[in-house]
Amino acid sequence: MEQLEKVLSTIDDFVWGPVMLLLLMGTGIFLTIRTRFLGWRNLWFALKSGLGKEARKKERGTGDISPFSALTTALAATIGTGNIVGVATAMAAGGPGALIWMWISAFFGLTSKFAECMLAIKYRETNAQGEMSGGPMYTMKNAFKHKKFGSVLGWLFALFAVISSFGIGNLTQANSITGALDQTFGWSPWIVGIFLTLLSLFIIVGGIKSISKVSQVVVPLMAVFYILAGLVVIVLNYKNIPAGIGLIVKSAFSLEAFSGAGVGIFVSSMMQALKYGVARGVFSNEAGMGSAAITAAAATTDNPVRQGYINMTGTFWDTIVVCTITGLCISASGVLYTPEVMTGELTGAGITIAAFESVLGPAGGWMVTIGIALFAFSTILGWEYHGEKAFEYLFKSHKYNMIYRVVFSLIVYIGATTTLTVVWSFSDIANALMAIPNLICLLILSKEVADDMRGFQPVIKASKRKKK
Numbered sequence: 001m002e003q004l005e006k007v008l009s010t011i012d013d014f015v016w017g018p019v020m021l022l023l024l025m026g027t028g029i030f031l032t033i034r035t036r037f038l039g040w041r042n043l044w045f046a047l048k049s050g051l052g053k054e055a056r057k058k059e060r061g062t063g064d065i066s067p068f069s070a071l072t073t074a075l076a077a078t079i080g081t082g083n084i085v086g087v088a089t090a091m092a093a094g095g096p097g098a099l100i101w102m103w104i105s106a107f108f109g110l111t112s113k114f115a116e117c118m119l120a121i122k123y124r125e126t127n128a129q130g131e132m133s134g135g136p137m138y139t140m141k142n143a144f145k146h147k148k149f150g151s152v153l154g155w156l157f158a159l160f161a162v163i164s165s166f167g168i169g170n171l172t173q174a175n176s177i178t179g180a181l182d183q184t185f186g187w188s189p190w191i192v193g194i195f196l197t198l199l200s201l202f203i204i205v206g207g208i209k210s211i212s213k214v215s216q217v218v219v220p221l222m223a224v225f226y227i228l229a230g231l232v233v234i235v236l237n238y239k240n241i242p243a244g245i246g247l248i249v250k251s252a253f254s255l256e257a258f259s260g261a262g263v264g265i266f267v268s269s270m271m272q273a274l275k276y277g278v279a280r281g282v283f284s285n286e287a288g289m290g291s292a293a294i295t296a297a298a299a300t301t302d303n304p305v306r307q308g309y310i311n312m313t314g315t316f317w318d319t320i321v322v323c324t325i326t327g328l329c330i331s332a333s334g335v336l337y338t339p340e341v342m343t344g345e346l347t348g349a350g351i352t353i354a355a356f357e358s359v360l361g362p363a364g365g366w367m368v369t370i371g372i373a374l375f376a377f378s379t380i381l382g383w384e385y386h387g388e389k390a391f392e393y394l395f396k397s398h399k400y401n402m403i404y405r406v407v408f409s410l411i412v413y414i415g416a417t418t419t420l421t422v423v424w425s426f427s428d429i430a431n432a433l434m435a436i437p438n439l440i441c442l443l444i445l446s447k448e449v450a451d452d453m454r455g456f457q458p459v460i461k462a463s464k465r466k467k468k
Contacts, residue, residue: 008425015432021278024288027439028108031115035450038457039111039312045460046309047316055310056216063300064132067310069212070299074292074311076215077169077382078318079223080375081176081349082284084368087326088351090277092341096244097251099327101277102284106319109287113315115442115449118308119143120293121301122452127398131208134297135386136290136438137161137393143445153437154393157290160434161390164291166411168427169383173376174415180349184369193416196377201409204384205402208298211381222374223322229356229367230325236359237332244332282431285318289431290438294386305456326352333358384408 032039039046049055055068065073090098116136123142124134137154144150174196178189203214234241286292292314301307330336333355340346346354349372356364384405391404442449 005425008429012425012428015429020432020435023439024278024282024435025105025108027288027442028105028110028112031111031442031446031449032108034446035111035453038453039114039309040107042309042460043110043313043316045463046313049306050310050313058300061300061302064208064298065212065300066216067299067301067307069216070296070307071310071314072219073208073212073215073298073382073385074295075219075223075314075317075382076211076378077291077295077386078284078286078314078379079219079322080173080284080379081372083226083318083322083375084326084352084372085176085348086284087323088330089348090281091327091330091336092347092351094277095251096248096327096331096336098277099248099324099331102281102319102323102327105278105281106285106287106315106323109281109285109315109319110312112439112442113285113287113292114308114312114453115446116288116290116293116438117296117311118304118449118452119441119445120290120297121299121304121307124297127392129398131398132298133389133392133398135161135294135389135393136441137390138297139293139445140437140441143441143448153440157434157437157441158390158393160430160437161291161294162387162394164289164427164430164434165383165387165390165408167430168379169387170380170408170411171415172427173379173383174412175418176349177373177376178416180369180372183350184353184365189417193413196380196416197409197413199377200380200384200412201406203381204405204409207401207405208295208385211385212298214381215378218374218378222371222378223317226322226367226371226375227325229364229371230329233329233356233359233364234325234332237329240332240334241328244328248327248331281319281323282435284323285315286431287315288439288442289435290441291383291386291434294389295382297389298385303456303459305452306459330355380412 050068050071054060055071056066058066087099087102090102119139120134120136123139124132125138127133137158140150140154140157141147142150144153174193177196178192181187181192182189203210282288292311296307296311299307299310330351335341335351335354335358338346338354340354341351349368353365353368356368358364360367387408388401388404392398392401
């Protein structure tokens, strides 16, 4: 097992090295510039569209679920342990400045998320059951002029998506739930594992409509619960907030290291913050990975661009809002520089729990634990749908979907009851392998994305004039 950990760690360092960071950030930057910053300029329109009354209806266009349900189901998959455990891990390994690089990657990730979701809706298909089937694999198959290349790239994406669904979407999440509940409340992992497995099976067997019904209720409630709890910690710790923000900024660009120890340490320290910030940011919001596009393809909409904007806001809510709450709580608490964290004795969720407990006492730990349980379970539900549709694509049939649902639910028990020290590295690797074909697709179709966004501008301008 120790040898496997070393091998996975080496592979993880390689796939999330400079080339991958450049591809992720570079694609987001390129798309943002090529679309003339329309994603940023229309962010307010996107937020209002996603939260408006019409987003909860299925009257405009065709699809399986409402635009709001598509957004919350995608958020169910993205708002997970990355928002609590991932942020803490990034800040511990890369310094507090990793949070700024999470923000930067998210701002450019907005356009990446828009592009992959819009294209997924534009090139989706209807399966034999009359359900929508879409995602980057269908985009590659249907949009590329070179059909053979598109089919091969789509098949690879689908394969990596299935693998990722069992890693990032299942084992990691279930393990985080039982670990947190055992640490805080002393609940037996195998009992929790049985409960999680049965609950997952009960919801998942019903397919996307069952998952979306749960997600559109659970996701807003859990997000509001965690945000309010985090704001309480921040308000009670208000005296340390300016120092905490200053620490984040200094660490991101290594100003102290630059002035005191030269360019070498400056570059090395900044690269650490950049690496962990971007890697954990993508792990959290999944912009550029293409996973959210699979759920977006199920949305009822009259225009792919409209739903692309709605799903784009998932990156904003996930990273700019929820991850920021976690990051500010940790930075202002000073917990990063305690002996327990410096020596590696306290890691992951333990860091966030310690930050909340520094202000709220044991109640803070309970809040984080409940947050982890809710976030992680919703991720299991959202990722099941992602993996199921990728599985359907690989076998070119929906007939085996029920088998996938049952197997996926049973694996929840394995993740919940087994100590998986290699899960995080495995998940990082699977994320990278999944992102590569999707990013290639976005670059190839970037002109089409830009043209469609510009073509939708009159609709946005008309809606603004109508409200005036």
